[in-house]
Amino acid sequence: MAMKFLDDQVLIHYYLEGDEKAFEVLLLRHKDKIFRSIYHKLRDREIAEDIFQETFVKIIQTLKLGNYNEEGKFLPWAMRIAQNLVIDYFRKQGRMKMINERSAKSDDFNIFSILKMDELNIEQSISKDELESQMIQLIQHLPESQKEIIEKRIFQDLSFKDIAEAENISINTALGRMRYALINLRKLIEKHQLVTDLD
Known part of the structure:
Protein backbone atom coordinates (compact mmCIF):
# COMPACT_ATOMS: atom_id res chain seq x y z
CA MET A 1 0.00 0.00 0.00
CA ALA A 2 1.31 3.49 -0.90
CA MET A 3 2.23 5.58 2.11
CA LYS A 4 -0.19 8.35 1.19
CA PHE A 5 -3.07 5.99 2.03
CA LEU A 6 -1.78 5.18 5.53
CA ASP A 7 -3.27 6.93 8.54
CA ASP A 8 -1.25 9.38 10.63
CA GLN A 9 -0.50 6.99 13.46
CA VAL A 10 0.98 4.38 11.11
CA LEU A 11 3.10 7.04 9.41
CA ILE A 12 4.39 8.20 12.80
CA HIS A 13 5.26 4.60 13.67
CA TYR A 14 7.20 4.17 10.41
CA TYR A 15 8.98 7.50 10.95
CA LEU A 16 10.07 6.49 14.45
CA GLU A 17 11.37 3.24 12.95
CA GLY A 18 13.67 5.34 10.75
CA ASP A 19 11.61 5.91 7.59
CA GLU A 20 12.04 9.62 6.78
CA LYS A 21 9.63 9.32 3.83
CA ALA A 22 6.79 8.64 6.28
CA PHE A 23 7.24 12.03 7.90
CA GLU A 24 7.41 13.70 4.49
CA VAL A 25 3.99 12.22 3.69
CA LEU A 26 2.67 13.42 7.06
CA LEU A 27 4.03 16.92 6.44
CA LEU A 28 2.55 17.16 2.95
CA ARG A 29 -0.81 15.94 4.25
CA HIS A 30 -1.21 18.61 6.94
CA LYS A 31 1.11 21.49 6.08
CA ASP A 32 -1.49 23.66 4.30
CA LYS A 33 -4.00 23.54 7.15
CA ILE A 34 -1.37 24.19 9.82
CA PHE A 35 0.17 27.06 7.85
CA ARG A 36 -3.23 28.65 7.19
CA SER A 37 -4.00 28.48 10.90
CA ILE A 38 -0.74 30.28 11.75
CA TYR A 39 -1.06 32.86 8.97
CA HIS A 40 -4.70 33.61 9.89
CA LYS A 41 -3.56 34.74 13.35
CA LEU A 42 -0.44 36.66 12.27
CA ARG A 43 -1.34 38.12 8.85
CA ASP A 44 2.38 38.20 8.04
CA ARG A 45 3.62 35.54 5.63
CA GLU A 46 7.30 35.76 6.55
CA ILE A 47 6.68 35.43 10.29
CA ALA A 48 4.07 32.72 9.67
CA GLU A 49 6.62 30.72 7.65
CA ASP A 50 9.16 31.03 10.48
CA ILE A 51 6.67 29.79 13.06
CA PHE A 52 5.53 27.04 10.68
CA GLN A 53 9.14 25.80 10.43
CA GLU A 54 9.52 26.05 14.21
CA THR A 55 6.31 24.07 14.65
CA PHE A 56 7.64 21.12 12.65
CA VAL A 57 11.02 21.26 14.36
CA LYS A 58 9.20 20.96 17.68
CA ILE A 59 6.99 18.16 16.31
CA ILE A 60 10.07 16.20 15.19
CA GLN A 61 11.82 16.76 18.53
CA THR A 62 8.77 15.61 20.48
CA LEU A 63 8.32 12.51 18.33
CA LYS A 64 11.98 11.53 18.59
CA LEU A 65 11.93 11.99 22.36
CA GLY A 66 9.03 9.55 22.51
CA ASN A 67 6.71 12.13 24.08
CA TYR A 68 3.89 11.87 21.53
CA ASN A 69 0.90 10.02 22.93
CA GLU A 70 -2.03 11.64 21.10
CA GLU A 71 -2.95 8.42 19.34
CA GLY A 72 -4.94 9.07 16.19
CA LYS A 73 -5.06 12.82 16.81
CA PHE A 74 -1.92 14.12 15.12
CA LEU A 75 -3.47 17.21 13.48
CA PRO A 76 -5.12 18.67 16.63
CA TRP A 77 -1.88 18.02 18.52
CA ALA A 78 0.20 19.73 15.82
CA MET A 79 -2.26 22.65 15.78
CA ARG A 80 -1.84 23.11 19.53
CA ILE A 81 1.94 23.26 19.12
CA ALA A 82 1.55 25.91 16.41
CA GLN A 83 -0.91 27.89 18.55
CA ASN A 84 1.45 27.86 21.54
CA LEU A 85 4.28 29.15 19.35
CA VAL A 86 2.02 31.94 18.05
CA ILE A 87 1.17 32.90 21.65
CA ASP A 88 4.90 32.89 22.48
CA TYR A 89 5.52 35.18 19.52
CA PHE A 90 2.86 37.65 20.69
CA ARG A 91 4.34 37.66 24.18
CA LYS A 92 7.82 38.40 22.83
CA GLN A 93 6.44 41.20 20.66
CA GLY A 94 4.70 42.82 23.61
CA ARG A 95 1.29 42.06 22.16
Whole structure:
Protein backbone atom coordinates (compact mmCIF):
# COMPACT_ATOMS: atom_id res chain seq x y z
CA MET A 1 0.00 0.00 0.00
CA ALA A 2 1.31 3.49 -0.90
CA MET A 3 2.23 5.58 2.11
CA LYS A 4 -0.19 8.35 1.19
CA PHE A 5 -3.07 5.99 2.03
CA LEU A 6 -1.78 5.18 5.53
CA ASP A 7 -3.27 6.93 8.54
CA ASP A 8 -1.25 9.38 10.63
CA GLN A 9 -0.50 6.99 13.46
CA VAL A 10 0.98 4.38 11.11
CA LEU A 11 3.10 7.04 9.41
CA ILE A 12 4.39 8.20 12.80
CA HIS A 13 5.26 4.60 13.67
CA TYR A 14 7.20 4.17 10.41
CA TYR A 15 8.98 7.50 10.95
CA LEU A 16 10.07 6.49 14.45
CA GLU A 17 11.37 3.24 12.95
CA GLY A 18 13.67 5.34 10.75
CA ASP A 19 11.61 5.91 7.59
CA GLU A 20 12.04 9.62 6.78
CA LYS A 21 9.63 9.32 3.83
CA ALA A 22 6.79 8.64 6.28
CA PHE A 23 7.24 12.03 7.90
CA GLU A 24 7.41 13.70 4.49
CA VAL A 25 3.99 12.22 3.69
CA LEU A 26 2.67 13.42 7.06
CA LEU A 27 4.03 16.92 6.44
CA LEU A 28 2.55 17.16 2.95
CA ARG A 29 -0.81 15.94 4.25
CA HIS A 30 -1.21 18.61 6.94
CA LYS A 31 1.11 21.49 6.08
CA ASP A 32 -1.49 23.66 4.30
CA LYS A 33 -4.00 23.54 7.15
CA ILE A 34 -1.37 24.19 9.82
CA PHE A 35 0.17 27.06 7.85
CA ARG A 36 -3.23 28.65 7.19
CA SER A 37 -4.00 28.48 10.90
CA ILE A 38 -0.74 30.28 11.75
CA TYR A 39 -1.06 32.86 8.97
CA HIS A 40 -4.70 33.61 9.89
CA LYS A 41 -3.56 34.74 13.35
CA LEU A 42 -0.44 36.66 12.27
CA ARG A 43 -1.34 38.12 8.85
CA ASP A 44 2.38 38.20 8.04
CA ARG A 45 3.62 35.54 5.63
CA GLU A 46 7.30 35.76 6.55
CA ILE A 47 6.68 35.43 10.29
CA ALA A 48 4.07 32.72 9.67
CA GLU A 49 6.62 30.72 7.65
CA ASP A 50 9.16 31.03 10.48
CA ILE A 51 6.67 29.79 13.06
CA PHE A 52 5.53 27.04 10.68
CA GLN A 53 9.14 25.80 10.43
CA GLU A 54 9.52 26.05 14.21
CA THR A 55 6.31 24.07 14.65
CA PHE A 56 7.64 21.12 12.65
CA VAL A 57 11.02 21.26 14.36
CA LYS A 58 9.20 20.96 17.68
CA ILE A 59 6.99 18.16 16.31
CA ILE A 60 10.07 16.20 15.19
CA GLN A 61 11.82 16.76 18.53
CA THR A 62 8.77 15.61 20.48
CA LEU A 63 8.32 12.51 18.33
CA LYS A 64 11.98 11.53 18.59
CA LEU A 65 11.93 11.99 22.36
CA GLY A 66 9.03 9.55 22.51
CA ASN A 67 6.71 12.13 24.08
CA TYR A 68 3.89 11.87 21.53
CA ASN A 69 0.90 10.02 22.93
CA GLU A 70 -2.03 11.64 21.10
CA GLU A 71 -2.95 8.42 19.34
CA GLY A 72 -4.94 9.07 16.19
CA LYS A 73 -5.06 12.82 16.81
CA PHE A 74 -1.92 14.12 15.12
CA LEU A 75 -3.47 17.21 13.48
CA PRO A 76 -5.12 18.67 16.63
CA TRP A 77 -1.88 18.02 18.52
CA ALA A 78 0.20 19.73 15.82
CA MET A 79 -2.26 22.65 15.78
CA ARG A 80 -1.84 23.11 19.53
CA ILE A 81 1.94 23.26 19.12
CA ALA A 82 1.55 25.91 16.41
CA GLN A 83 -0.91 27.89 18.55
CA ASN A 84 1.45 27.86 21.54
CA LEU A 85 4.28 29.15 19.35
CA VAL A 86 2.02 31.94 18.05
CA ILE A 87 1.17 32.90 21.65
CA ASP A 88 4.90 32.89 22.48
CA TYR A 89 5.52 35.18 19.52
CA PHE A 90 2.86 37.65 20.69
CA ARG A 91 4.34 37.66 24.18
CA LYS A 92 7.82 38.40 22.83
CA GLN A 93 6.44 41.20 20.66
CA GLY A 94 4.70 42.82 23.61
CA ARG A 95 1.29 42.06 22.16
CA MET A 96 -1.30 39.83 23.68
CA LYS A 97 -4.69 38.30 23.10
CA MET A 98 -7.72 39.47 25.02
CA ILE A 99 -11.19 38.12 25.54
CA ASN A 100 -13.74 39.36 23.07
CA GLU A 101 -17.36 38.24 23.14
CA ARG A 102 -18.47 39.79 19.88
CA SER A 103 -20.38 37.80 17.29
CA ALA A 104 -20.37 34.41 19.03
CA LYS A 105 -22.90 33.24 16.45
CA SER A 106 -20.79 34.38 13.53
CA ASP A 107 -18.41 32.07 11.71
CA ASP A 108 -15.71 34.73 11.84
CA PHE A 109 -15.97 34.78 15.64
CA ASN A 110 -12.67 35.16 17.46
CA ILE A 111 -12.56 35.02 21.24
CA PHE A 112 -9.23 36.86 21.20
CA SER A 113 -8.35 40.20 19.68
CA ILE A 114 -4.78 41.44 19.46
CA LEU A 115 -3.86 44.58 21.32
CA LYS A 116 -0.67 46.56 20.74
CA MET A 117 1.24 47.57 23.83
CA ASP A 118 3.82 49.94 22.35
CA GLU A 119 2.83 52.90 24.54
CA LEU A 120 2.33 51.03 27.81
CA ASN A 121 4.72 51.38 30.68
CA ILE A 122 6.40 48.34 32.26
CA GLU A 123 3.85 47.98 35.06
CA GLN A 124 0.92 47.93 32.61
CA SER A 125 2.82 45.53 30.34
CA ILE A 126 3.33 43.07 33.19
CA SER A 127 -0.36 43.36 34.14
CA LYS A 128 -1.47 42.50 30.62
CA ASP A 129 0.95 39.58 30.40
CA GLU A 130 -0.42 38.21 33.67
CA LEU A 131 -3.97 38.70 32.40
CA GLU A 132 -3.25 36.70 29.25
CA SER A 133 -1.94 33.80 31.32
CA GLN A 134 -4.99 33.97 33.60
CA MET A 135 -7.38 33.95 30.62
CA ILE A 136 -5.73 30.82 29.20
CA GLN A 137 -5.98 29.19 32.62
CA LEU A 138 -9.67 30.13 32.96
CA ILE A 139 -10.50 28.33 29.72
CA GLN A 140 -9.14 25.13 31.29
CA HIS A 141 -11.81 25.38 34.02
CA LEU A 142 -14.72 25.21 31.57
CA PRO A 143 -16.78 22.02 31.24
CA GLU A 144 -15.06 19.64 28.81
CA SER A 145 -17.63 20.05 26.01
CA GLN A 146 -17.34 23.85 26.16
CA LYS A 147 -13.54 23.79 26.39
CA GLU A 148 -13.38 21.53 23.33
CA ILE A 149 -15.52 23.96 21.33
CA ILE A 150 -13.23 26.89 22.18
CA GLU A 151 -10.07 24.88 21.49
CA LYS A 152 -11.38 23.68 18.12
CA ARG A 153 -12.66 27.11 17.10
CA ILE A 154 -9.76 29.23 18.33
CA PHE A 155 -6.69 27.02 18.62
CA GLN A 156 -7.44 24.72 15.68
CA ASP A 157 -9.16 27.42 13.59
CA LEU A 158 -12.09 25.16 12.67
CA SER A 159 -15.41 26.55 11.43
CA PHE A 160 -18.57 25.79 13.40
CA LYS A 161 -19.57 23.47 10.56
CA ASP A 162 -16.31 21.53 10.92
CA ILE A 163 -16.70 21.43 14.71
CA ALA A 164 -20.24 20.09 14.38
CA GLU A 165 -19.05 17.32 12.04
CA ALA A 166 -16.06 16.45 14.24
CA GLU A 167 -18.21 16.27 17.38
CA ASN A 168 -21.14 14.64 15.57
CA ILE A 169 -23.50 17.39 16.75
CA SER A 170 -25.63 20.01 15.02
CA ILE A 171 -24.27 23.47 14.24
CA ASN A 172 -26.86 24.92 16.64
CA THR A 173 -25.52 22.70 19.42
CA ALA A 174 -21.97 23.84 18.67
CA LEU A 175 -23.08 27.48 18.75
CA GLY A 176 -24.98 26.86 21.98
CA ARG A 177 -21.92 25.36 23.65
CA MET A 178 -19.83 28.35 22.56
CA ARG A 179 -22.46 30.70 23.98
CA TYR A 180 -22.46 28.90 27.34
CA ALA A 181 -18.67 28.83 27.30
CA LEU A 182 -18.65 32.63 26.97
CA ILE A 183 -21.23 33.00 29.74
CA ASN A 184 -19.13 30.80 32.03
CA LEU A 185 -15.96 32.69 31.11
CA ARG A 186 -17.69 35.97 32.01
CA LYS A 187 -18.63 34.49 35.41
CA LEU A 188 -15.05 33.32 35.94
CA ILE A 189 -13.74 36.75 34.97
CA GLU A 190 -16.06 38.40 37.48
CA LYS A 191 -15.24 35.83 40.17
CA HIS A 192 -11.51 36.40 39.77
CA GLN A 193 -12.03 40.15 39.26
CA LEU A 194 -10.09 40.27 36.02
CA VAL A 195 -10.22 43.53 34.04
CA THR A 196 -10.61 42.86 30.33
CA ASP A 197 -11.49 46.35 29.11
CA LEU A 198 -8.03 47.83 28.83
CA ASP A 199 -8.61 50.52 26.24
